[in-house]
Amino acid sequence: MTSDVTAPAPTPAVPGDLGWNLAMVLRGYQRLQEDAVDGLPGGVRCYHVLSTVIHHELPSQQAIGAHLAIDRTVLTYLLDTMVTAALVERVPDPADRRARKIVATAEGVAVLARYEERVAAVETTILGGLEGVDAARLGSLLGRLAGSVHRADPAASPCEAVESLDR
Amino acid sequence: MTSDVTAPAPTPAVPGDLGWNLAMVLRGYQRLQEDAVDGLPGGVRCYHVLSTVIHHELPSQQAIGAHLAIDRTVLTYLLDTMVTAALVERVPDPADRRARKIVATAEGVAVLARYEERVAAVETTILGGLEGVDAARLGSLLGRLAGSVHRADPAASPCEAVESLDR
DNA sequence: TACAGATCATATGTCTTTCAGATTATCTAT
DNA sequence: ATAGATAATCTGAAAGACATATGATCTGTA
Numbered sequence: 001m002t003s004d005v006t007a008p009a010p011t012p013a014v015p016g017d018l019g020w021n022l023a024m025v026l027r028g029y030q031r032l033q034e035d036a037v038d039g040l041p042g043g044v045r046c047y048h049v050l051s052t053v054i055h056h057e058l059p060s061q062q063a064i065g066a067h068l069a070i071d072r073t074v075l076t077y078l079l080d081t082m083v084t085a086a087l088v089e090r091v092p093d094p095a096d097r098r099a100r101k102i103v104a105t106a107e108g109v110a111v112l113a114r115y116e117e118r119v120a121a122v123e124t125t126i127l128g129g130l131e132g133v134d135a136a137r138l139g140s141l142l143g144r145l146a147g148s149v150h151r152a153d154p155a156a157s158p159c160e161a162v163e164s165l166d167r
Numbered sequence: 168m169t170s171d172v173t174a175p176a177p178t179p180a181v182p183g184d185l186g187w188n189l190a191m192v193l194r195g196y197q198r199l200q201e202d203a204v205d206g207l208p209g210g211v212r213c214y215h216v217l218s219t220v221i222h223h224e225l226p227s228q229q230a231i232g233a234h235l236a237i238d239r240t241v242l243t244y245l246l247d248t249m250v251t252a253a254l255v256e257r258v259p260d261p262a263d264r265r266a267r268k269i270v271a272t273a274e275g276v277a278v279l280a281r282y283e284e285r286v287a288a289v290e291t292t293i294l295g296g297l298e299g300v301d302a303a304r305l306g307s308l309l310g311r312l313a314g315s316v317h318r319a320d321p322a323a324s325p326c327e328a329v330e331s332l333d334r
Numbered sequence: 335t336a337c338a339g340a341t342c343a344t345a346t347g348t349c350t351t352t353c354a355g356a357t358t359a360t361c362t363a364t
Numbered sequence: 365a366t367a368g369a370t371a372a373t374c375t376g377a378a379a380g381a382c383a384t385a386t387g388a389t390c391t392g393t394a
Contacts, residue, residue: 015287016218018294018306019200020235021313022193027236028316029186051183062342068187069194071381076344090343098342098389120182127185129315134308139185141297141305146188148296149195229371238352243373257372265360265371 029126036118040111041085042078045070047119049078050112053088053102060099087111196293203285207278208252209245212237214286216245217279220255220269227266254278 030044037047048068058064065075079102082088087108090100104112127135197211204214215235225231232242246269249255254275257267271279294302 014218014222015283015290016215017310018290019193019196020215021306021309022189022196023236024313025309025316026186026189026193028319029189033186048183048187051181055181060342069190072343073345073383074381096342096390100343116182123182123185126316127312129312129319130308134311137304138308138312139188141301141308142188142192143184144301145294145296145305146191149192149293152296153195153198227371239372240354240374241352263361263371267372 032122032125033119036122037115040115041081045078046082047115050087050104050108054104054109054112059101061102064102199289199292200286203289204282207282208248212245213249214282216249217254217271217275221271221276221279226268228269231269
C-alpha cells in the first residue's frame with residue numbers, strides 16, 4: 001500500500017465510509033478522553049466547557065452552548081455542577097444584565113492545566129496510529145475542514161461571538 | 168512541555184481541538200446525511216445497517232451491532248422496521264440456528280443503490296471544503312487512523328467477523 | 335416616556351433513546 | 365446428558381435531549 005493518493009481512490013470505496021471512519025476515530029478518542037477526565041465533575045463536557053471558557057473568552061452561556069453544540073437548558077445545570085465545584089463563576093455582564101459571563105476561577109485554571117496534559121496525551125495516543133508527519137497532516141486537514149464546515153453552517157455556531165478568535 | 172515534536176504545529180494549538188474538529192466535521196456530515204436519507208425508515212442508522220449488510224456480509228445481528236456500535240436490543244427493533252419495509256430479511260443461519268443472518272432483499276439492494284448516490288454527494292459536499300488532492304489525502308489518512316483505532320480496541324468490534332473484509 | 339418584540343438564563347414537563355436484566359432457544363464441551 | 369456459554373428478544377428503569385413557559389432585560393419605535 002503506497003500512500004500516494006492522487007489518482008486511485010479520491011472517494012472512499014463505499015459511500016458512508018467517511019462517516020464510519022469519522023465516527024470510529026471520534027469514538028475511540030472519546031473513550032480515552034472519558035478516562036482522562038476522570039474526576040472532573042460533569043465528565044467530558046465539563047472539560048470542553050472549561051477549555052472553551054479559558055481559551056475562547058465567549059461573552060455568554062449561549063455562545064458557549066452554540067460553540068459546543070450543547071443545549072442551553074443542559075448547559076444551565078452543567079454549569080451548576082461546575083460552579084459547585086468552584087471551577088467557574090457566573091459573573092453578571094455589566095453591559096447586558098441578562099447575560100452571564102462565565103469565568104474560570106484560579107482553581108479552574110489550574111485544574112484545566114492539569115487535565116490538558118492528559119488530554120494531550122490522549123490525542124498523541126490516538127494519532128499514534130499514524131506516523132508523525134501524517135499525524136500532523138491529518139490534524140491540519142481536519143482543522144481546515146472543520147473550519148469550512150463551521151463556516152458553511154452559521155446556525156451551529158454564532159460566528160459573531162467566535163469570530164474574534166476564529167482566525 | 169514535551170509536545171514539541173518535529174514541526175511548528177503538529178498538534179492543534181489547544182488539547183481538545185482534535186476532538187472538537189472531529190465532532191464538528193462529523194456533525195456537519197450527519198446533518199447533511201439526515202436530509203439525504205429522508206424517506207428511509209429508521210433514518211441514518213437504517214442506511215448504515217443496510218450498507219453494512221450488503222457490503223460486509225456479516226454472519227449475525229451481533230456482528231452488525233458491534234460493527235456499527237449499535238446495542239443489540241436497539242438493533243432488534245431497528246431491524247423490525249427494516250423488515251417491515253421489506254428492505255432486509257432475517258434468515259435463520261443453518262449452521263447456527265440461534266443466529267439470524269440479515270440479508271438484503273432485491274428492493275433493499277435497489278434502495279441502497281439509490282441512496283448511496285445521495286450519500287456520496289454528501290461526502291463530496293463535505294469534502295468540498297478542501298481541494299481535491301487534500302480531500303483524498305484526508306480520506307486516506309482517516310481510513311488508516313480508523314483502522315488503527317479499530318484494531319486498538321477489539322471490544323468495540325469483534326474482529327473475527329469483520330476481519331475478512333478488513334484487509 | 336411607553337410600548338412591543340426579541341433575547342438571555344432558568345425552570346418544568348415530556349419524550350425519545352439507551353441500557354441492564356431476565357427469557358427462550360441453541361450451541362459447545364465435558 | 366448435563367452444565368455453561370451464546371444469539372436474539374422482551375421488559376422495565378434510567379438518562380438524556382428537547383420543546384415550552386417564565387422572569388428579567390435589551391432594542392427599536394412612536
